[in-house]
Amino acid sequence: MTTLPLRLRSQAAGLPRDARDTLFLLVVIALVLLPQLPSLPMWTSAMVGAVLVWRGRLAWQSAPLPGRRWRVGMLLVALAATWLSHRTLIGREAGVTLVVVLLALKMLELRARRDAFVVFFLSFFVMLTSFFQSQSLMTAVLMLAALMGLLTALVNAHMPVGRPPLAQSARIAAFMTLAGAPVMLALFLFFPRLAPLWGTPNEGMTGRSGLSSTMRVGTIAQLALDDxxxxxxxxxxxxxxxxxxxxxxxxxxxxxxxxxxxxxxxxxxxxxxxxxxxxxxxxxxxxxxxxxxxxxxxxxxxxxxxxxxxxxxxxxxxxxxxxxxxxxxxxxxxxxxxxxxxxxxxxxxxxxxxxxxxxxxxxxxxxxxxxxxxxxxxxxxxxxxxxxxxxxxxxxxxxxxxxxxxxxxxxxxxxxxxxxxxxxxxxxxxxxxxxxxxxxxxxxxxxxxxxxxxxxxxxxxxxxxxxxxxxxxxxxxxxxxxxxxxxxSPGRVGQFQRLAPPPGFFAGAIGAMSPTLIQHARALWEAVNNAWNQRVLNYTQSRQLDLLKAFGMDSPSPADLARVLLLALVAASLGGAIWAWRERRRTDAWLRLLARARNRLGRAGVAAPAGSPPRRLAELAAARHGNAAGPVRDWLLRLEAQRYARDPSEGLAVLRRDFRRLRWPG
Known part of the structure; x- marks a missing residue:
């Protein structure tokens, strides 16, 4: 009896490509929105979650999308709820709430590639808003994973023929990211550091340990330790x-x-x-x-x-x-x-x-x-x-x-x-x-x-x-x-006998087995997070100028930063242009293999026009050599299936190996 995951995987493999791509995009959007959940109103998280699950069910069942009245009604509900939550429809918090809801609602009218591109670029913008709340290492890791997912979906949307595997799109997206990494590094190192555009006062420490501008004694019955x-x-x-x-x-x-x-x-x-x-x-x-x-x-x-x-x-x-x-x-x-x-x-x-x-x-x-x-x-x-x-x-x-x-x-x-x-x-x-x-x-x-x-x-x-x-x-x-x-309490001063919040279930279980494991893991994570803070978040303009001094400049200025950045971008652009020129001169690997087969048949006495497809070559070989050309004919048909089949069963590497082993007639 097959298990539930295997049955679901089997059903997913039989879905149309549009349904498969939509489900993948829904997972990516959920990852994009994950860091936003703690700062969003409860109704926003509930509404977005319901819309994404609803859209996934429609894709799984290949059911029609809801009509315009449904979408307009949900939009009006979202606008009213945003106004009740924030008392405005503008500003940072209200704006983030609206853009998150609009991203989810856009999935209910995802019909054409144009709609998909709107979803992609709206998702990129929502990724940026995640850093309004936190620039921590964990947020950066989540957003990097979301970025790779979005790039994979974007590459996949530009491959309209057949049913290309998502792994292939992911490899292309990873290559694009690596190719752009030098430019990103140059921008990080030399682009003039500007003060962030986010950060507004927040009085959210009532009932929790921390500093406040006032102290109202006696009004808090229980103080929660904030770690x-x-x-x-x-x-x-x-x-x-x-x-x-x-x-x-x-x-x-x-x-x-x-x-x-x-x-x-x-x-x-x-x-x-x-x-x-x-x-x-x-x-x-x-x-x-x-x-x-x-x-x-x-x-x-x-x-x-x-x-x-x-x-x-x-x-x-x-x-x-x-x-x-x-x-x-x-x-x-x-x-x-x-x-x-x-x-x-x-x-x-x-x-x-x-x-x-x-x-x-x-x-x-x-x-x-x-x-x-x-x-x-x-x-x-x-x-x-x-x-x-x-x-x-x-x-x-x-x-x-x-x-x-x-x-x-x-x-x-x-x-x-x-x-x-x-x-x-x-x-x-x-x-x-x-x-x-x-x-x-x-x-x-x-x-x-x-x-x-x-x-x-x-x-x-x-x-x-x-x-x-x-x-x-x-x-x-x-x-x-x-x-x-x-x-x-002498133990309170100096951290010798600190009052501490009770550990969670998993932390308590792990701590019971190994009392020092939690402390070591926490110290390691905080050290990594501190390195992120010191070297990335705290990379200020003074540290940029110190970097130029290390390159030999005596008294660098922001103008020197701009010149170095310009040189780095010009060098990266020239490198990209050279790479693109070389790529244009290279022939498609499948076409190169077909050309090798055409040349080999030419030596066997099979004359074929330069633009002949594999099936035509197979017919000409069979007409010339009869049954002796059977293995060659079968290989040519496999080559055609690899290129044009909806779900190719083998790759070019296998076809190249079998090409070397073929016994050619003539």
Missing amino acids: GIAARVRFDGNEPPPRTALYFRGPVLARFDGVEWTSAQPWERGLPLLRTRGAPVDYEITLEPSNRPWLLALDAMRDAPALPEGLRALPSGDLQWSTNRPIGDLLRYRGQSHLDFTSGPVRRASVPGFMLSLPVGSNPRTAELARQLQAQTGGSTPALVDAVLQRLRTGGYVYTLEPGLYGAQTADEFWFDRKAGFCEHIASSFVILMRAAGVPARIVTGFQGGEINSVDGYWTLRNSDAHAWAEVWEEGKGWWRVDPTAAV
Whole structure:
């Protein structure tokens, strides 16, 4: 009894060519659309999937295509759904949604080669839109596979005679790709690097670990760890800093309205007045696109990093660095930071008043605790900090990602009721307590710790490494760091005992058999992906100019890039012209074999006109030599079948071999 796959394969082999080509094109379109699915509205994915399956069923059954009313109705439904989803029919998201739906609907009127070419070029455009969402290595691999599929379908559409195998079209497409690879490489290396045209702000981190411009404590009952990569860091020298010292500074939150922490206005932050001790640390950061203007810096960076053209590093009085526009592309820059530092004014009169302010009536039990601690410690800032940290260590407080929803008085609930929370709860409650005790304090958000990749030596910062700590101000000293989370859960700081999301079913099963296999595979993949980021996505104009310097140019300019690119394109064009000239002079392999047979028959006394086909030669040979020409006649008929049969059973290589073995009459 034949299995289902064998039956399906047998049925597919008997389909007309149009049906076979349509099914192949549907598979290619599905591959083109695959990277788009996570960013499309649910109705779009459902509609596109239904249309493709419907079209495949029609092709399999050789059924007629739906009428115009069906197509127009579905188009109107798609337009209405797009408007409801995006509140517009223009713009990037709405435009991508529409073009994806139109590509699927176009398959419902695929009747002629002209329709097929529209589908091909619309698919090429949809491939480009996939990079709006991600330029990762996985996306590039998927799009390369989709490109090869589209080129195969395009070549197949230009072969209208017979039933050419798809493998033959795939070989031609692969050859075309390889032939065009030198031109693609020259364009990549020397075409002037321009800023990408995509990348818009996206506030999608609510309820997930990561950085945000505000912090609303108590409104998230459960924090989901996001293992996505935020940045990669490479330290100069052989000894990087210890994990416990790796605090990468992001937004600083100093204003509190009783519910939400926000950043101070630029004119309210004063001067950084950075005071450092010890040798600085040199490092290089590769920052993933965040669509935010923040530059991560290892606390604390004095001098601005050098950024690509069009971006400027902007300092602030609270040691936060940012750029003049959101970061929508992979960004690499070098920095130099001091791990031992204080900052800001050293006199109380220079500290802004909002660094102490709390809403009236906010967290009364915390205010009473602050008064008690003041009385016990004498009001000294270091003594107050030590007393609060000691309370966190010994008071039964717990670091957890599932603290539940807090009420309006978040600090009171943390200190006296729940005694549980993640770093935002702990840092916010600590700062509120310090302010209630008369000590200026603020929250700093960023990343802490990270993990080193054993394959390429880069430190990886993930969104799950996002952290919040505090800074307190002391007379004569200025601002200095306090991390209250380290008192509650020392293992959280430095990545020694990280809370982690539960593994999936397959990852858990593999991890149970080999605990290190998942880590090694993950490290290898991230190292490969990092190499893609460093060498491809981060191939900037400065690196282009460095390449020209390696070729011997002392001070290359963008004009030199244009000249080198022009020379490379001219050389590639000349090479293509020479190859085309040689190809035109070459005779078709089948025709060459037929000419050899005609010449051999001529020596056997069979005279035939130059344009005689194989069947005519077989008739002339049989008329001249009778049964003695039987093997030659059979071979000539096989040669004709190889050229004109709908599904040739053998190739030219077999016919050439048999030609050499023939016994010719005469």
